[in-house]
Amino acid sequence: METDYIIIGGGSAGAVLAGRLSEDAAVSVALLEAGGGGDDALIRTPLAVAAILPTKIHNYAYETVPQPGLNGRRGYQPRGKGLGGSSAINAMVYIRGHASDYNHWAELGNPGWSWNDMLPYFIRSEDNQSLNGPLHGKGGPLAVSDLQTDNPFIETYFEAARQTGFAFNPDFNGEEQEGVGPYQVTQKNGERWSAARGYLFPHMGRRPNLRVETGARATRILFEGARAVGVEYVQRGRKLTLRARREILLAAGSLVSPQLLMLSGVGPAEQLQRHGIDVLRDIPGVGRNLQDHPDFVFGFKAKSLDLVGFSPAGMARMAGHGRRYLASRRGMLASNAAEAGAFLRSDPALPAPDLQLHFVVAILDNHARTLHAAHGYSCHVCLLRPKSRGSVTLASADPAAAPLIDPAFFAEADDLEAMVKGFKLTRKLLDAPALRQVTRRDLFTAGVESDDEIRAVLKARSDTIYHPIGTCRMGPGRDAVVDARLKVHGLEGLRVADASIMPTLIGGNTNAPTIAIAEKAVDMIRAELNHDR
Ligand SMILES: Cc1cc2nc3c(=O)[nH]c(=O)nc-3n(C[C@H](O)[C@H](O)[C@H](O)COP(=O)(O)OP(=O)(O)OC[C@H]3O[C@@H](n4cnc5c(N)ncnc54)[C@H](O)[C@@H]3O)c2cc1C
Numbered sequence: 002m003e004t005d006y007i008i009i010g011g012g013s014a015g016a017v018l019a020g021r022l023s024e025d026a027a028v029s030v031a032l033l034e035a036g037g038g039g040d041d042a043l044i045r046t047p048l049a050v051a052a053i054l055p056t057k058i059h060n061y062a063y064e065t066v067p068q069p070g071l072n073g074r075r076g077y078q079p080r081g082k083g084l085g086g087s088s089a090i091n092a093m094v095y096i097r098g099h100a101s102d103y104n105h106w107a108e109l110g111n112p113g114w115s116w117n118d119m120l121p122y123f124i125r126s127e128d129n130q131s132l133n134g135p136l137h138g139k140g141g142p143l144a145v146s147d148l149q150t151d152n153p154f155i156e157t158y159f160e161a162a163r164q165t166g167f168a169f170n171p172d173f174n175g176e177e178q179e180g181v182g183p184y185q186v187t188q189k190n191g192e193r194w195s196a197a198r199g200y201l202f203p204h205m206g207r208r209p210n211l212r213v214e215t216g217a218r219a220t221r222i223l224f225e226g227a228r229a230v231g232v233e234y235v236q237r238g239r240k241l242t243l244r245a246r247r248e249i250l251l252a253a254g255s256l257v258s259p260q261l262l263m264l265s266g267v268g269p270a271e272q273l274q275r276h277g278i279d280v281l282r283d284i285p286g287v288g289r290n291l292q293d294h295p296d297f298v299f300g301f302k303a304k305s306l307d308l309v310g311f312s313p314a315g316m317a318r319m320a321g322h323g324r325r326y327l328a329s330r331r332g333m334l335a336s337n338a339a340e341a342g343a344f345l346r347s348d349p350a351l352p353a354p355d356l357q358l359h360f361v362v363a364i365l366d367n368h369a370r371t372l373h374a375a376h377g378y379s380c381h382v383c384l385l386r387p388k389s390r391g392s393v394t395l396a397s398a399d400p401a402a403a404p405l406i407d408p409a410f411f412a413e414a415d416d417l418e419a420m421v422k423g424f425k426l427t428r429k430l431l432d433a434p435a436l437r438q439v440t441r442r443d444l445f446t447a448g449v450e451s452d453d454e455i456r457a458v459l460k461a462r463s464d465t466i467y468h469p470i471g472t473c474r475m476g477p478g479r480d481a482v483v484d485a486r487l488k489v490h491g492l493e494g495l496r497v498a499d500a501s502i503m504p505t506l507i508g509g510n511t512n513a514p515t516i517a518i519a520e521k522a523v524d525m526i527r528a529e530l531n532h533d534r
Pocket residue numbers: 009010011012013014015033034035036054079080081082083084085086087088090091092093094095096217218219220252253254255257261466467468469499500501510511512513515
């Protein structure tokens with residue numbers, strides 16, 4: 002069994018790699034995805050994210066190791082399982098990040114990754130249904146649209162922002178990121194548009210050179226000397242191998258890509274030896290440098306049936322919305338929950354916003370694992386460029402075991418202090434008369450006033466907003482894992498192309514950037530292929 006390229010993982014990045022590389026009929030591509038087909042009514046219906054997030058439906062639902070910065074609590078790490086990966090279970094917010102993030106990547110020794118280098122890939126991937134202009138793309142595989150919810154409550158949030166003095170920003174991916182505004186989402190006609198739906202589904206069964214294996218869990222990358230030549234995987238209980246004539250592209254996401262490298266003998270030698278794994282290449286950076294956005298969620302009960310919630314009147318209203326969604330794909334079921342947001346600076350002297358808000362039209366408590374019999378709203382505030390660095394390490398040499406995930410939230414005291422500022426700024430907005438008028442009860446922060454009280458509630462309630470990156474960091478030097486062409490240092494025939502290669506967190510959500518990374522990877526792979534032809 003041989004193919005030109007093997008892609009491990011069919012998520013945001015893997016779907017792009019497989020879809021794009023198989024455009025060339027002369028190359029053969031095989032995609033190995035551990036989960037299923039990634040296409041059902043739950044995935045397609047945006048609001049069903051509320052049912053997926055707290056469960057194991059299409060979701061690995063990992064836990065972190067106990068976090069000293071969070072009073073010893075274990076954090077939650079949902080990750081998508083199935084074609085589309087996390088883009089099939091995420092909140093669909095379409096954000097590219099700040100130009101300075103990519104310029105920083107280039108400054109760290111990664112030529113070709115500046116904002117001017119990356120912008121064409123964002124535009125190439127995008128099919129924006131409403132926004133025009135030089136910064137937006139039309140006709141790309143990734144549908145991006147305005148929300149189809151027609152929810153009047155969002156105006157209340159915007160009014161509160163106006164009352165607080167925050168500028169309105171109608172397009173966070175335009176010239177300026179800062180301000181308060183609506184989110185655009187990866188949807189088309191009110192349905193989720195995962196990376197698989199955009200890049201993969203239209204070609205499956207139609208391109209003879211594209212082979213997609215689901216329920217195929219890679220367990221090890223096989224090497225001959227320093228060259229990666231194949232992948233061992235398990236499918237329907239059978240152990241199988243597939244060989245690659247040209248390259249293996251690892252896209253299993255920030256938590257599994259480093260794990261698979263380590264299981265294959267590539268990683269910190271001392272750790273591999275501890276687990277009885279033969280060391281092929283000692284790369285200390287594999288699994289290090291884990292970064293994630295620490296996030297705190299305010300929650301309020303409120304007097305409005307325009308907010309998603311559990312009540313007899315709310316249920317009746319939801320039934321109406323269900324009928325409307327079936328008929329026109331509009332209304333509450335088209336909601337991604339986090340309908341609007343903001344990018345703010347905790348200090349006006351900062352060169353870019355360091356805080357992001359997600360305004361949610363429901364009470365969100367403990368990743369929707371704790372439900373409230375009420376209507377209400379929530380507001381996330383997260384720190385965009387935390388200083389803390391965590392890790393992904395092996396729990397055992399068994400590929401079926403989850404890795405040990407340590408985001409090290411608030412390990413650096415500066416992160417907690419920046420979040421204190423973020424808490425106060427967000428609260429100013431939430432305290433504005435427009436929201437005050439409709440609010441019944443502050444669920445988590447009543448009486449929290451002093452800095453010490455704020456620190457305490459932050460430690461007691463913060464967790465991820467689902468953006469782990471950095472565990473196969475791109476860069477020069479011994480602690481980096483891949484070079485600027487995404488090739489694993491010191492090895493041949495092996496690249497990593499997913500969120501794990503980001504050297505530092507970007508100022509925003511990570512799906513669109515991961516898709517852009519994969520688009521760029523395809524360009525680099527094609528250039529080498531054409532050179533060899
Ligand atoms: C709940 C949630 C909400 C989010 N909200 C947003 C948002 O609103 N906007 C945004 O921009 N970003 C959001 N994100 C983040 C964003 O979706 C991710 O950063 C992005 O999808 C990561 O892409 P990836 O390709 O690196 O990994 P993934 O998309 O996670 O893909 C990895 C794939 O590899 C597969 N895989 C794993 N192990 C193996 C194996 N051994 N063999 C074969 N296949 C394997 C997995 O099943 C999965 O399909 C959210 C994420 C989550 C989880």
